Amino acid sequence: MAVIYPAIEPRNQEASEQTRQHVDQLTKPLGSLGRLEQLAIELAGMTGETMPVVTPPGVLVFAADHGVAREGVSAYPQEVTAQMVLNMIHGGAGVNVFARQIGAIQKIVDVGVAVEVEAPGVYNKRIRAGSGNMLKEAAMTADEAQRSIAVGLEMAEAIIGEGAKVVIVGEVGIGNTTASSAILSALTGADPEQIVGRGTGLDDAGWQRKKTVVREALALHRPDATNPLDVLAKVGGLEIGAMAGAIMGAASRRVPVLLDGFIATVAALLAVRMEPLVADFLIAGHRSEEPGHDFVLQALGKEPLLSLNLRLGEGSGATLAFPIVEAATRMVREMATFASAGVSDR
Ligand SMILES: Cc1cc2ncn([C@H]3O[C@H](COP(=O)(O)O)[C@@H](O)[C@H]3O)c2cc1C
Ligand SMILES: O=C(O)c1cccnc1
Numbered sequence: 001m002a003v004i005y006p007a008i009e010p011r012n013q014e015a016s017e018q019t020r021q022h023v024d025q026l027t028k029p030l031g032s033l034g035r036l037e038q039l040a041i042e043l044a045g046m047t048g049e050t051m052p053v054v055t056p057p058g059v060l061v062f063a064a065d066h067g068v069a070r071e072g073v074s075a076y077p078q079e080v081t082a083q084m085v086l087n088m089i090h091g092g093a094g095v096n097v098f099a100r101q102i103g104a105i106q107k108i109v110d111v112g113v114a115v116e117v118e119a120p121g122v123y124n125k126r127i128r129a130g131s132g133n134m135l136k137e138a139a140m141t142a143d144e145a146q147r148s149i150a151v152g153l154e155m156a157e158a159i160i161g162e163g164a165k166v167v168i169v170g171e172v173g174i175g176n177t178t179a180s181s182a183i184l185s186a187l188t189g190a191d192p193e194q195i196v197g198r199g200t201g202l203d204d205a206g207w208q209r210k211k212t213v214v215r216e217a218l219a220l221h222r223p224d225a226t227n228p229l230d231v232l233a234k235v236g237g238l239e240i241g242a243m244a245g246a247i248m249g250a251a252s253r254r255v256p257v258l259l260d261g262f263i264a265t266v267a268a269l270l271a272v273r274m275e276p277l278v279a280d281f282l283i284a285g286h287r288s289e290e291p292g293h294d295f296v297l298q299a300l301g302k303e304p305l306l307s308l309n310l311r312l313g314e315g316s317g318a319t320l321a322f323p324i325v326e327a328a329t330r331m332v333r334e335m336a337t338f339a340s341a342g343v344s345d346r
Pocket of ligand 2: 199261288290293
C-alpha cells in the first residue's frame, strides 16, 4: 500500500490580519491579552475564518502495543494497554473525564493492541497484534507503517465529519515512550541520554536499561533520518503512525490540532517531516514532564500553553488546554470594541 498524503495549504494571512486588526480594537490596553491574542490570530489563519469557532473539539485516542515492552522499558506490564482501552470505553480514564468537561466528541481506535479488546465502541483498525521488538527486529514493515498513517487519516476525516472543529490526538500503549524517544533520536540526532525519560515511572536501573535499548535499536536499524516512514517502521509504533496520519488529515482540512504530550508531539514531528506545512496547524497544549518533550517542542518551534507537571498522555494535557483555545475565540467574538462600548481609546 502506498499512502497518498493529502495536500496542505498554508495559513490564510488575510484572515489573520483581519483578526489582528479586530483584536486591536477590543476594549483592553493594546496587546494586554498577550498570547491569547496571538492564538486568536493563528486560529484565524489556520481556519481561514476571521471569527473562528473551535467547539466542539474531537479527541481521537489510538491504542497499540509495543514488542519492546518485553525488554523491561516500562514500569507497567503490557496488559495495561488493553485494560485501559476498556476503561476508556467505560469513560473512566483521565482523558475521558477532561474530554467530557469540554464537551468533546471522543473516539477510541485499536490500531494493534496485543490482545483484541472486543467491546462495543472500539474502532477496530487493527494492523497487527502489537509491533515487533525493535531491539531484535523492525517494529513494522514499511507497508504496515503506511497503513497506520492511513488509519489516522481516515479517523481524522470521520471525527471532522461529525463536526470536530479542533482535533486532539491521544494514545495508550505500554512502551510507547521508548518508541517515541527512538523516533525523536532518529529524526533529530538527539542523544538518547538527553531525551529518554522515566515514562510511567521507571526506577534508575530501568531508566538506564531504556536508554541502552534505544541506543542499541538505533545502531541495529540505522533508520534514515530523511525518510520519516523508514523511522516509523523501524523504531516506531502503530498508534504513533496513526497519530501522525490524523494530525496530517486535520491539517489538510484546515482544522487546528491541539497537541498533547511527548508521544503526540513526536507524532506531530513525524507528520511535519512528511509534510512541512502541517506545522502551520499545530498548537502545543502543554509541557510534559518527559524530558524529550521540551526537545521536540523546540524542534517544532512551539511554546506550550500549560505546564502542569503532567506525564500521562492519552490526550489529557491537550483536553486541559482546550478552554484557553476556546477563550481566545470567545475574546474575538464576544468582547466589545472601543467604538461599540463607547470607551475612550488612547
Ligand atoms: C494505568 C496507566 C494509564 C495510562 N494512560 C496513559 N499511559 C501512558 O503510559 C504509557 C507510556 O509509558 P511507558 O513508555 O513507560 O510504558 C502509555 O500507555 C501512555 O499512554 C498510561 C500508563 C498506565 C500504566
Ligand atoms: O507526555 C506524554 O505523552 C507521556 C509521558 C509519560 C507517559 N505517557 C505519556
